[in-house]
Amino acid sequence: MAEPLLVVQDLSVGYVQGDGSVIRAVEDISFTLNRGETLGLCGESGCGKSTLVYGLLRTLAAPGAVLGGSVMLDGHDLLAMHDEGLRKLRWKTASIVPQSALNALNPVLTIRAHVRDTLVAHGEFSRDVAERRGAELLRMVDIDPVHLASYPHELSGGMRQRVALALALLFEPPLIVMDEPTTALDVVVERSILRRVRELQERLGFAMLFITHDLALLMELATRIGVMYAGRMTEIAPVAAFRGGGMHPYTHGLFGAIPPAIGEDRIPTSIRGNAANIAAPPSGCRFHPRCDHAIASCSVDVPALTRCAPNHTVACPIVTGTDA
Amino acid sequence: MIRGFLTNKKALAGLVVVCAIALTALIGPFLVQDPTAFLARPLLPPNWDHWLGTTGQGQDVLAQTVVGARLTLTVAVATGIAVVGLGALAGGAAGYLGGRWDDGLSLLINVFLVLPGLPLMVVIAAWLPPGPLTMFAVLSLTGWAWQARVIRAQVLSIAKRDFVAAARVTGESSLRIVAVEILPNLASLLVSSFIGATVYAIGAQVGLEFLGLGDVSAVTWGTNLYWASNDAALLTGSWWTFAPTGLGVALVGFGLTLVNFGIDEVTNPRLTAQRAVGKPGQPPGPTPVLRSSNG
Amino acid sequence: MTRYLLRRAGFYALAAWVALTLNFLVPRLMPGDPASVMFARFQGELDPEAIDALRETFGLTDAPLWQQYFSYLAHVAQGDFGTSVVYFPAPVSEVIGSGLMWTVFLAGIAVVLAFVIGSTLGALSAWWRGGFLDSLAPPILSFIGAFPYFWLAMAAAWLFGFELGWFPVRHAYGLDIEPGFHLAFFGSVLKHAFLPALTMVVVALGGWLLSMRNVMLGTLGEDFVNYAQARGLSKRRILVHYAARNALLPNVAGFGMALGFVLSGALLTEIVFSYPGQGYLLIQAVRGQDYPLMQGIFLTITFAVLGANWLVDLLTALLDPRTR
Numbered sequence: 001m002a003e004p005l006l007v008v009q010d011l012s013v014g015y016v017q018g019d020g021s022v023i024r025a026v027e028d029i030s031f032t033l034n035r036g037e038t039l040g041l042c043g044e045s046g047c048g049k050s051t052l053v054y055g056l057l058r059t060l061a062a063p064g065a066v067l068g069g070s071v072m073l074d075g076h077d078l079l080a081m082h083d084e085g086l087r088k089l090r091w092k093t094a095s096i097v098p099q100s101a102l103n104a105l106n107p108v109l110t111i112r113a114h115v116r117d118t119l120v121a122h123g124e125f126s127r128d129v130a131e132r133r134g135a136e137l138l139r140m141v142d143i144d145p146v147h148l149a150s151y152p153h154e155l156s157g158g159m160r161q162r163v164a165l166a167l168a169l170l171f172e173p174p175l176i177v178m179d180e181p182t183t184a185l186d187v188v189v190e191r192s193i194l195r196r197v198r199e200l201q202e203r204l205g206f207a208m209l210f211i212t213h214d215l216a217l218l219m220e221l222a223t224r225i226g227v228m229y230a231g232r233m234t235e236i237a238p239v240a241a242f243r244g245g246g247m248h249p250y251t252h253g254l255f256g257a258i259p260p261a262i263g264e265d266r267i268p269t270s271i272r273g274n275a276a277n278i279a280a281p282p283s284g285c286r287f288h289p290r291c292d293h294a295i296a297s298c299s300v301d302v303p304a305l306t307r308c309a310p311n312h313t314v315a316c317p318i319v320t321g322t323d324a
Numbered sequence: 325m326i327r328g329f330l331t332n333k334k335a336l337a338g339l340v341v342v343c344a345i346a347l348t349a350l351i352g353p354f355l356v357q358d359p360t361a362f363l364a365r366p367l368l369p370p371n372w373d374h375w376l377g378t379t380g381q382g383q384d385v386l387a388q389t390v391v392g393a394r395l396t397l398t399v400a401v402a403t404g405i406a407v408v409g410l411g412a413l414a415g416g417a418a419g420y421l422g423g424r425w426d427d428g429l430s431l432l433i434n435v436f437l438v439l440p441g442l443p444l445m446v447v448i449a450a451w452l453p454p455g456p457l458t459m460f461a462v463l464s465l466t467g468w469a470w471q472a473r474v475i476r477a478q479v480l481s482i483a484k485r486d487f488v489a490a491a492r493v494t495g496e497s498s499l500r501i502v503a504v505e506i507l508p509n510l511a512s513l514l515v516s517s518f519i520g521a522t523v524y525a526i527g528a529q530v531g532l533e534f535l536g537l538g539d540v541s542a543v544t545w546g547t548n549l550y551w552a553s554n555d556a557a558l559l560t561g562s563w564w565t566f567a568p569t570g571l572g573v574a575l576v577g578f579g580l581t582l583v584n585f586g587i588d589e590v591t592n593p594r595l596t597a598q599r600a601v602g603k604p605g606q607p608p609g610p611t612p613v614l615r616s617s618n619g
Numbered sequence: 620m621t622r623y624l625l626r627r628a629g630f631y632a633l634a635a636w637v638a639l640t641l642n643f644l645v646p647r648l649m650p651g652d653p654a655s656v657m658f659a660r661f662q663g664e665l666d667p668e669a670i671d672a673l674r675e676t677f678g679l680t681d682a683p684l685w686q687q688y689f690s691y692l693a694h695v696a697q698g699d700f701g702t703s704v705v706y707f708p709a710p711v712s713e714v715i716g717s718g719l720m721w722t723v724f725l726a727g728i729a730v731v732l733a734f735v736i737g738s739t740l741g742a743l744s745a746w747w748r749g750g751f752l753d754s755l756a757p758p759i760l761s762f763i764g765a766f767p768y769f770w771l772a773m774a775a776a777w778l779f780g781f782e783l784g785w786f787p788v789r790h791a792y793g794l795d796i797e798p799g800f801h802l803a804f805f806g807s808v809l810k811h812a813f814l815p816a817l818t819m820v821v822v823a824l825g826g827w828l829l830s831m832r833n834v835m836l837g838t839l840g841e842d843f844v845n846y847a848q849a850r851g852l853s854k855r856r857i858l859v860h861y862a863a864r865n866a867l868l869p870n871v872a873g874f875g876m877a878l879g880f881v882l883s884g885a886l887l888t889e890i891v892f893s894y895p896g897q898g899y900l901l902i903q904a905v906r907g908q909d910y911p912l913m914q915g916i917f918l919t920i921t922f923a924v925l926g927a928n929w930l931v932d933l934l935t936a937l938l939d940p941r942t943r
Contacts, residue, residue, distance in 0.1 A: 016614075058610040059849040061840065066613040079613045086610050090851035103842035106861050108868075108940060117860070121852045151940040167850070435634045437876055440924045442883030443917040446901060447642065450913055451649040523765075530767050531887050535905050549770065553891070558773060558788060561781050570770035577765035607746045607854055608839055 006033040011069035013055030026052045038208040040218035043228035094175040095168035101160035105152035112148040137166035158189040178210045230276035230286040237312035335586020341579030352390035359387035377564035380555025389568040396545040404522035406464040411471030419479030436469035454539040471517045516587045620943040627932045631925040638921040654679040676701045700915035705907035711915035722896030726885035729819035737827025742863040745835035760825030768884030772818045772891035789893045815892045835866040875931035
């Protein structure tokens with residue numbers, strides 16, 4: 001089962017400015033995602049989690065650019081591939097459920113046309129196949145197939161996200177990227193969609209990269225969780241390791257900020273200060289200006305991700321005791 | 325913003341062209357021959373005495389072109405100011421007051437936008453004594469709607485912003501809100517509206533005078549072309565009677581348009597944000613991989 | 620969609636009423652007695668009874684203003700615009716009718732061609748941003764666009780007609796050809812229309828190119844373009860059906876608005892080529908102080924523009940499912 005599907009090593013992604021300078025929004029990220037697993041990526045807005053994922057799939061819009069590292073997806077070296085090879089690979093090996101399907105769907109095309117366009121792009125020209133597959137997919141996400149004829153604006157927010165999920169399942173790819181797919185929805189709709197996602201994952205066995213700022217949601221959904229801060233991975237471990245609140249001071253902060261459940265006797269806390277400016281990040285450990293445990297060396301040395309338990313790595317010398 | 329404007333290549337080039345022609349219109353008339361005097365044989369091609377040849381009446385084309393610029397540009401600038409004034413009044417009121425005012429004014433603006441300009445101008449101008457004042461009145465009356473529409477949209481978006489809402493809540497007077505909060509944010513749009521209106525005024529004015537609705541005894545760019553056409557410039561092949569004036573119109577128009585592009589690019593960065601990654605002229609494609617040699 | 624089109628039709632009816640009323644008010648607001656100005660040219664040509672009939676048509680009687688107004692509206696509703704001075708004794712409606720087809724034919728072809736070619740070039744300029752087409756076409760075409768329509772027409776008539784003799788420079792068809800349904804006539808018509816149409820297209824091209832380019836640059840940054848890429852759609856499909864198709868919508872709306880402006884240029888172009896359309900009639904009217912004809916032309920062209928605008932609205936409704 002633990003067969004690696006996606007191996008990312010030392011990946012850096014950034015944005016090229018008008019004057020040619022580069023903002024390194026994501027630096028030196030490494031992780032592995034096994035088949036059928038769910039890796040949750042978590043962090044505050046602007047921490048680079050979306051940049052990381054879109055960069056590794058090479059669908060980051062201009063002026064984004066991959067700045068170094070390597071990405072192996074299902075045996076393909078994504079960073080070495082050229083336009084046409086990459087195009088054929090897209091959606092068959094990795095698909096995306098976007099944050100806002102309203103913006104991601106073409107407003108002048110019906111859902112049917114979206115299904116058909118995608119099939120045609122990968123060599124399936126038959127209208128009958130498109131019709132059949134489209135209806136089948138919509139049923140899988142609890143939508144009446146009559147909505148194949150609908151335009152995006154005619155559907156409700158929840159239905160649009162379901163349609164986006166259906167489209168992502170078109171070729172049943174081994175990897176589906178979930179880019180905050182339910183952030184804009186109310187909790188009831190969110191729950192019902194995520195339940196369906198889980199059922200489908202059990203049935204079809206795809207792996208997920210799940211981007212969200214909702215740590216509590218990941219605790220239920222993910223196999224492993226990676227926490228990012230200001231473009232760097234600060235901690236990555238199986239969900240179980242986070243039950244106790246994780247090890248990195250930033251992870252502690254995130255857990256502290258989760259609103260308490262009913263009956264829970266706890267006051268939510270916030271992390272002091274503001275999120276780091278990614279264009280001019282602090283030296284050393286990027287979290288040190290906001291960290292209660294910071295010592296002098298934190299502002300100088302960039303902490304390395306260090307193994308502190310099997311499968312559990314943390315980028316903080318204080319908690320791993322590797323401080324020299 | 326002004327520095328950004330002056331380092332913008334398009335704006336600078338446009339400014340140079342416009343200033344050169346404005347200077348010619350200002351000083352030129354003192355340096356050339358009498359544009360209305362019958363100086364030589366009609367329809368002489370360009371020669372040493374008459375650098376741009378003579379008209380069908382034996383007048384100096386160079387003198388007519390230079391002198392014609394003065395009245396044409398004066399009327400155009402005056403119209404530009406009036407049009408922006410009317411546009412700001414109508415558009416600003418619609419955008420700021422909102423509600424029924426907006427409904428009514430927008431309807432009026434849209435009606436005037438959809439009425440074809442030239443025939444309307446002809447119908448009005450034909451009843452008035454020909455001359456620069458008539459020209460000014462007719463052009464202002466028919467040209468305000470487009471600028472009003474643009475200004476309304478901008479005022480509407482400014483009026484929605486937090487600082488204006490805050491000023492309204494704290495009970496500042498409308499006059500003060502308009503003068504302090506809205507006008508400064510409208511400045512660049514008013515400048516580009518003025519430029520656009522001036523370009524429109526030159527074109528429409530020349531067109532009306534070409535039809536014979538101007539004062540045909542005055543020397544303007546439009547009447548130059550009117551006489552060139554009347555004196556059968558085409559049938560005699562005397563291109564020099566109409567070419568210089570047309571070039572003048574086009575250069576001013578193009579120069580002003582360049583200035584407007586410049587303003588647009590400085591105030592609207594999306595238009596300039598060159599795709600810094602990859603080669604220019606590449607359609608959108610996969611995210612490029614840039615591996616720097618030192619890292 | 621029907622409701623949208625009905626609402627637009629209501630708006631055009633209002634615009635038509637404004638035009639009619641302006642037409643009625645302008646002579647009455649001017650200094651002097653409109654009737655004596657209007658009929659000055661008729662003195663000696665018409666007997667007093669005929670002049671009285673004309674006064675009746677224009678409502679220029681001694682009756683109160685509102686009675687004059689309704690009498691005027693009643694006559695216009697019957698298609699009675701009075702009698703032309705220049706083409707005396709032909710009624711204005713007949714004179715206008717003789718030139719209407721030529722203007723619709725020439726201006727119609729030129730306007731549509733300019734829009735189609737300009738928008739295509741604009742879309743391609745934005746697609747290959749900074750490329751060969753994008754660095755050449757916009758500046759050159761905006762320079763050409765700065766020339767007055769009729770001046771370019773004069774230049775073209777002089778160069779291609781007078782100097783090179785490639786095309787005829789006067790009239791709509793050869794005077795030695797009998798109009799009718801035969802090839803020689805159509806050939807002659809096309810040959811005569813070529814230069815005027817060419818100059819109109821060339822002048823208008825720059826405007827369409829620039830507005831399409833600017834909208835398209837925004838569209839290319841939309842999520843749905845990126846999402847289409849992520850699904851592996853071909854570049855061609857994305858260019859045409861995702862980017863250009865959506866960028867076209869605001870331009871089609873602008874097309875209606877620009878129609879009146881472009882038509883004004885077309886009228887002046889007709890004059891240069893002595894093309895027997897509305898423009899040519901207009902200059903005859905101005906030279907002969909033929910007020911009835913002038914006003915008739917104003918109303919006819921206004922109604923034509925309003926009608927064309929409504930057709931553009933219909934097109935918008937067909938292109939954009941959100942307006943339905």
